[in-house]
Amino acid sequence: MNNNASEPFVSRNEAVPIVSITGPEDDALTPESGRRTPGKRDAFKQALPTGKLKEKLDSLSGQPEMPESPNTVSDRLFTMLLQQVLPSHDIPNSSPTKDRQSRKHVDRPGFSLPVMSNNFRRFNARIGVAFVFQNRMIRLFSWKVPTQTLSFLTIYTFLCLEPTLLVVLPLALCLFFIMVPAFLTRHPPPPSNHPTDLYPLAGPALAPAPNIKPAPELSKDFFRNMRDLQNSMEDFSRLHDSLVTFLAPPTNFSNEALSSVLFLLLSATACVLFITSHLLPWRAIFLISGWSATCAGHPAVQSLMHATHTDTLIQDQEATARSWLLRLSNSDITLSSAPETREVEIFELQYRAMHTEDAEYEPFLFSPSPYAPLSPARIAGNRPRGTRFFEDVQAPKGWRWGDKKWTLDLLSKEWVEERCVTGVEVEIEGERWVTDILYDEEDLEEGGSSSPKHGKSKGKGKEKLAKRAWEEGNNLGGKGEWRRRRWVRIVERIAIENSGVS
Structure with missing residues (x-):
């Protein structure tokens, strides 16, 4: 054959x-x-x-x-160089958004x-x-061959009508x-x-x-494909840059007032079309649009458009529409200038090594967690993490302090109940310390119930405290080695000023 x-x-x-x-x-x-x-x-x-x-x-x-992949010495040397420079594994992404091109999501060769x-x-x-x-x-x-274009328009008309x-x-x-x-x-x-x-x-x-x-390979057809591929890459780059230049400024909220007006107009149009789309003559719309777009490529129409400076007219209409949107955004859109505020917390931890009544608590550090008796870090035997001084506590990333100093949380009972902290003694008044309760080992062995070491308090008091997760401070002793109290402060989000406003 x-x-x-x-x-x-x-x-x-x-x-x-x-x-x-x-x-x-x-x-x-x-x-x-x-x-x-x-x-x-x-x-x-x-x-x-x-x-x-x-x-x-x-x-x-x-x-x-290989028959189709001849590897030269320079290719191998360059590949070895790239393997030494580039990391062999993906760099962990710290941003919350997922990298869809990462090999964790797509199993493709490197x-x-x-x-x-x-x-x-x-x-x-x-x-x-x-x-x-x-x-x-x-x-x-x-319209290189008019009969072919007219045949295409005939078929397109039949498809629009039916x-x-x-x-x-x-x-x-x-x-x-x-x-x-x-x-x-x-x-x-x-x-x-x-x-x-x-x-x-x-x-x-x-x-x-x-x-x-x-x-x-190395034939005329191969080089023709390379030429066309080169020109296609240039066409795609120009089209991509044109679309980004035209669509990105009004839609990426660099000018929040303009993007807000456009968002409202698109939302209203979507709602109207959702209700009335079945009433529109879609066959006539597609028929007229297709004929208009195809006839616009005719050489005579192109010459007429160049003679009448249609490109300049389109640019003028685009500038007019953009200026109208800007005026509408400046007159009807009012953006809130007040930054977003939140309340952050820090826990002041104090520690004492001796469990006697005259032992004093000493400042230990400021930690983001209360280091409760039943917390995972406490059970695992890990030491609390934090900083020793208030001045070293920094605002979260992207936020700044909204007030000048920290404020002591006087509602110690509320945050203890909210976190379901157990085995602590809460001060309702005074300095609002939440102190660990020191339980008697003998009481822990009797019947599996726990009661604080209060000297004289046993019997009914023991049964009453066993039913409660925490108790109010009564200064009767039996305090553990850790105590903490909560401080709060207001932070506000840092606004990023965009210089490229359209």
Whole structure:
């Protein structure tokens, strides 16, 4: 079977540019005869032939050459350098938002220069079909062949008037653009300058079946795909930058008043369309829009638009709409200038080593947790964490202090009950200390119930205290080694001033 019928899909609308690499070591041309004089490259080739050079590079690489991914020594050295510079694992993300490109969420191979080079060559050899489709769409909407554009508009009109024909469109495209050309390739029609009897339509196939194969590397088709890929990347970059320039300033709340007006208008429009969308003539809307967009690409319409400076008119209308939104935002939108405020807390912990009544509590540190008797850190035997002085307590990140000093929380009973702190004695008055209760070991062994060590208080008092998680301070002794009290302070969020206001 003849394999010449298998051709790659490439764009052949323009000539392939000549690619040349020159340098100081390239061979020079003599101006007299135009012949090339021997240079360093010829001497190198004579000293070391191509076959021996290839064997030398293969021995340096240490791996056999792959059929579609030839790895050079420079690729390997550069890959090893990148592996030393770049981290082998993902850097932990401190922000609350998830990184969807992280390998924790997507199990994909890591970066490798040989893999990157191999994948690019394979992708470039197979991307020709996309560029063929792109060029055909450009020819269609630029009215290069008016009959084709009018045929497209006719089909588009039928689809707008009868949307149920959309289910037929994929099947029709498969029949007319895939199967019919494939059949005509295997059963070619007779030439027009010969009798039909010499080329009967019946009988076996006269040509092999068409097949799509990748463009060979270093071929004209391969370089055509590289040219089209280069131009497509530039088109995408320009389109991306234009959309960001047009959509980002009014929608990213850099100007909060303008973005708020736009948010209200879009919300109102969405609510209205949610109710009245079924009343709109969508067939006529799509029909008129499609014809208008297609006719705008006609050369005569383009010449008329350039003559009437339509681009300038569109820019003027855009500036007018933006100024109207700015006036509306300045007149009707009032933003709250008061920063958000919150209340933060810190616990002052004091400690005493002796459990006698005359032992004094000494300042220990200021901790974000109360270090309660049944807290996980206390049970695990860990020491509390914090700072020794009030001045070292910093506001949370992104906040600043809203008042000048800390305030003692006088409602010690409320925060104890809110946190379900047990085994403590609460001062309702005075300095509002919440002190650990020192239980008698003998009482803990009797019946499994616990009671504080108060000397004379036993019996009914013991049963009463066993039912309560905490008790009010009565200065009868039996206090543990830790006590704490709560301090509060107001913080306000730091506002970030945006200089790029549109």
